[in-house]
Amino acid sequence: MIIxxxxxxxxxxxxxxxxxxxxxxxxxxxxxxxxxxxxxxEALDAFLRVQNAARPYYFMEPWVEPFVATLLNEEGPIxxxxxxxxxxxxxxxxxxxxxxxxxxxxxxxxxxxxxxxKTGQIIADTLLKIAACSPLLPHIxxxxxxxxxxxxxxxxxCTERRWGSAQGVVQTIRALGDVEALTSYLLLxxxxxxxxxxxxxxxxxxxxxxxxxxxxxxxxxxxxRLDYILGQLDRGLEYLxxxxxxxxxxxxxxxxxxxxxxxxxxxxxxxxxxxTLVREYHIPATLFGLLTPADRCGIPLEIHVCDPPxxxxxxxxxQPLPLPSILRxxxxxxxxxxxxxxxxxxxxxxxxxxx
Amino acid sequence: MPCPCQxxxxxxxxxxxxxxxxxxxxxxxxxxxxxxxxxxxxxxxALLRVLIYKxxxxxxxxxxxxxxxxxxxxxxxxxxxxxxxxxFTATLLSxxxxxxxxxxxxxxxxxxxxxTVIERSQNRQRKLNGIVxxxxxxxxxxxxxxxxxxxxxxxxxxxxxxxxxxxxVASVILAVTSFGxxxxxxxxxxxxxxxxxxxxxPGSRVLRSVVSTVPQAFEYALEHSTAISILRSDLxxxxxxxxxxxxxxxxxxxxxxxxxxxLILTIDAIRLGLAMVNLIVTFARRAYIQLFGAPSTPTxxxxxxxxxxxxxxxxxxxxxxxxxxxxxxxLESLATMVQLDDLDPAIVADCCDIFIGCVKVVDxxxxxxxxxxPLATVSATCLLLTFSYLSVMDPSSDxxxxxxxxxxxxxxxxxxxxxxxFPYTIRAIEGIIYPDQDEQWLDLGxxxxxxxxxxxxxxxxxxxxxxxxxxxxxxxxxxxxWILRFAFHSLSMNPLPSTSVVANCLSIIAxxxxxxxxxSSAGTTTTDGRCVQVQ
Numbered sequence: 001m002i003i004x005x006x007x008x009x010x011x012x013x014x015x016x017x018x019x020x021x022x023x024x025x026x027x028x029x030x031x032x033x034x035x036x037x038x039x040x041x042e043a044l045d046a047f048l049r050v051q052n053a054a055r056p057y058y059f060m061e062p063w064v065e066p067f068v069a070t071l072l073n074e075e076g077p078i079x080x081x082x083x084x085x086x087x088x089x090x091x092x093x094x095x096x097x098x099x100x101x102x103x104x105x106x107x108x109x110x111x112x113x114x115x116x117x118k119t120g121q122i123i124a125d126t127l128l129k130i131a132a133c134s135p136l137l138p139h140i141x142x143x144x145x146x147x148x149x150x151x152x153x154x155x156x157x158c159t160e161r162r163w164g165s166a167q168g169v170v171q172t173i174r175a176l177g178d179v180e181a182l183t184s185y186l187l188l189x190x191x192x193x194x195x196x197x198x199x200x201x202x203x204x205x206x207x208x209x210x211x212x213x214x215x216x217x218x219x220x221x222x223x224x225r226l227d228y229i230l231g232q233l234d235r236g237l238e239y240l241x242x243x244x245x246x247x248x249x250x251x252x253x254x255x256x257x258x259x260x261x262x263x264x265x266x267x268x269x270x271x272x273x274x275x276t277l278v279r280e281y282h283i284p285a286t287l288f289g290l291l292t293p294a295d296r297c298g299i300p301l302e303i304h305v306c307d308p309p310x311x312x313x314x315x316x317x318x319q320p321l322p323l324p325s326i327l328r329x330x331x332x333x334x335x336x337x338x339x340x341x342x343x344x345x346x347x348x349x350x351x352x353x354x355x
Numbered sequence: 356m357p358c359p360c361q362x363x364x365x366x367x368x369x370x371x372x373x374x375x376x377x378x379x380x381x382x383x384x385x386x387x388x389x390x391x392x393x394x395x396x397x398x399x400x401a402l403l404r405v406l407i408y409k410x411x412x413x414x415x416x417x418x419x420x421x422x423x424x425x426x427x428x429x430x431x432x433x434x435x436x437x438x439x440x441x442x443f444t445a446t447l448l449s450x451x452x453x454x455x456x457x458x459x460x461x462x463x464x465x466x467x468x469x470x471t472v473i474e475r476s477q478n479r480q481r482k483l484n485g486i487v488x489x490x491x492x493x494x495x496x497x498x499x500x501x502x503x504x505x506x507x508x509x510x511x512x513x514x515x516x517x518x519x520x521x522x523x524v525a526s527v528i529l530a531v532t533s534f535g536x537x538x539x540x541x542x543x544x545x546x547x548x549x550x551x552x553x554x555x556x557p558g559s560r561v562l563r564s565v566v567s568t569v570p571q572a573f574e575y576a577l578e579h580s581t582a583i584s585i586l587r588s589d590l591x592x593x594x595x596x597x598x599x600x601x602x603x604x605x606x607x608x609x610x611x612x613x614x615x616x617x618l619i620l621t622i623d624a625i626r627l628g629l630a631m632v633n634l635i636v637t638f639a640r641r642a643y644i645q646l647f648g649a650p651s652t653p654t655x656x657x658x659x660x661x662x663x664x665x666x667x668x669x670x671x672x673x674x675x676x677x678x679x680x681x682x683x684x685x686l687e688s689l690a691t692m693v694q695l696d697d698l699d700p701a702i703v704a705d706c707c708d709i710f711i712g713c714v715k716v717v718d719x720x721x722x723x724x725x726x727x728x729p730l731a732t733v734s735a736t737c738l739l740l741t742f743s744y745l746s747v748m749d750p751s752s753d754x755x756x757x758x759x760x761x762x763x764x765x766x767x768x769x770x771x772x773x774x775x776x777f778p779y780t781i782r783a784i785e786g787i788i789y790p791d792q793d794e795q796w797l798d799l800g801x802x803x804x805x806x807x808x809x810x811x812x813x814x815x816x817x818x819x820x821x822x823x824x825x826x827x828x829x830x831x832x833x834x835x836x837w838i839l840r841f842a843f844h845s846l847s848m849n850p851l852p853s854t855s856v857v858a859n860c861l862s863i864i865a866x867x868x869x870x871x872x873x874x875s876s877a878g879t880t881t882t883d884g885r886c887v888q889v890q
Binding site for chain 2: 026064
């Protein structure tokens, strides 16, 4: 009967009735989890859907904390951890009295749950939600940020995207010193258009962490994502209002400017890296003159510094193929090579310009 | 319900008084009795006069003496003697009834020697119910009334008798009797006017009842009176300065205007008559129900009757006994009752008083007095049960507010009750007393209530949730948050509590979610007759 009532609320698609009944829905939470642990999914499914239907206004009551702590207990069954993981985006992390103790438990629990696209989405959503809460941010284990390298997505209507882009969050991830995690994080918060709260810190991060000739492929991924978002923003107010009815033209212009600024910073860093390459490895600028501007931005500069190149690649380079394609293929194979390939540089130079 | 005849001392007094009255009355009866028969001395004197006249017919002048034919006693003597006999028989009858009453009371007061305490208590309650149903109290109260009536008749008879003999003596008796009668009427009126007046008599109650019901009929008639409503509306439209004049003019205009006025007044008269008839019918119906029970009510099952009698026993014992052991066993019996139909609201207050009596407050910390732990526990349980039940059945009951007041006066909101040995129950009670504080379930830690405590708390809070849901209208109907927190707390236990507790907790949630649920004294069901399902 309760499940039927929850489903009726979901069908009504009106957050207000759910909001005023949130105490009762919260009280149903442990029973739904118990049912889930016993293999009956209807209760928890209805519970999660009704909460999703009420987002972003709804979250559970803070007094669920002791029960959540029980679910996240390290010695608890995996089914309990899975249930806790699924419900974690709806928990009032900000209002927990002992949230700093719960966050590591949550991290351990979600890492124990098998990764799927759905759970990845939920975990990423929760991670940003926790990160947006300043007192809890320092307690997020570094392993959770490295977990972002799995490249999870976010729900389309995720409201934590903007809060998760705050300056403090960016600083925390930069402090890890892991460029891969930083890129994954930026790709996550830029997954859809939204306001950016940590713009200056992101710009600084791009300049300082994603500069240099080694970071070309990161920049390529990020530029591609920024192009996608700018393309979305170019589709006009009416289109964007389908997902955010309160949006106005001023907001769009502001977001365009912010994303445009990030792209400009990325391009600037890429240009500096190209200059470094030309200067230090004597690759004529004319090489890049053959490329279109878009190709130029996307060139992974590590192509020039890989060692040793496979025979097939050398053979490939001698063929009259379109240069960008060759370069990209090369990058795909040697993108992770840390060695400085002076010999390959010479070979490349010979093949491209003298051979 | 209190016993109307907890002592037979008044009956003994009435027997004595009846004997005294009958003795006095019989003296006057004997004194007047010869007046009802022909007087032989008078007849002898008449015969002697006839004899003398035969001897010397000049002795009596022109008068010719005759032997009078006795045509019956004088009318005044008959009236006096009738009153005296009435008084005499009334005193004898009251003495007879008093003796019977003594016998009835002896039977009522006899103690059963067989059966358990509960059975004997139920037997006593059955006899008490019979006493109430058969108006035993009224019958016994009729005894002094009969004696008073006998005294009045004696006074009247004496007055009339002496009036014929000597006016002065008769005046003295008349004055005293009139004073006594006037005093009695004053006493009746005073008793009817004020419930706190110590001169209460059966007549006072009757007069009070009449005084309180008749004006209601008139008020009803006045409220629905067409003429008065026209006058009233006209008066409302008038300016304050001229309202009285306009009112008078309007009344005169209406009275003189047309036959329509007569029609309106006729309708009003009919309405007034109907209201009076309605009053009489209502009164008769009440009397009928009192005498023969509600005619439309289906016969209640024996279980329900037993429950009702049980509750009456509990109520009586709690009120009459001061023994803690008796309280303990009585409340233990009450705590096992799931259905509380026909609960006497006073039981709630009794439970509260007993509980308060078991707990003392030292440095703002509540603790149970030594040796009273079982009584404190069971009285708290009963307080929760009965309070929740009453709040469902009669949310407007004054007892609820009274109990809240008593509890607050005894403990206050700052008293720490966490050390009491029944945390669930006391938190539920405090949730009722202080509904704005919904932190009750936070500091329970790992406390696991006993299955009984948990069941009773869940059962009571389900009823309370329903009651509050029905009454709260802030942003729609809602169950108080603290009750929902109880449901959450119970459902998050590992292992899960009993099925009945889970069902009650889910019922609480379902009530707040506006599911179609009905809560009765028997439990929680959906409107289509199914219970809340627990998988």
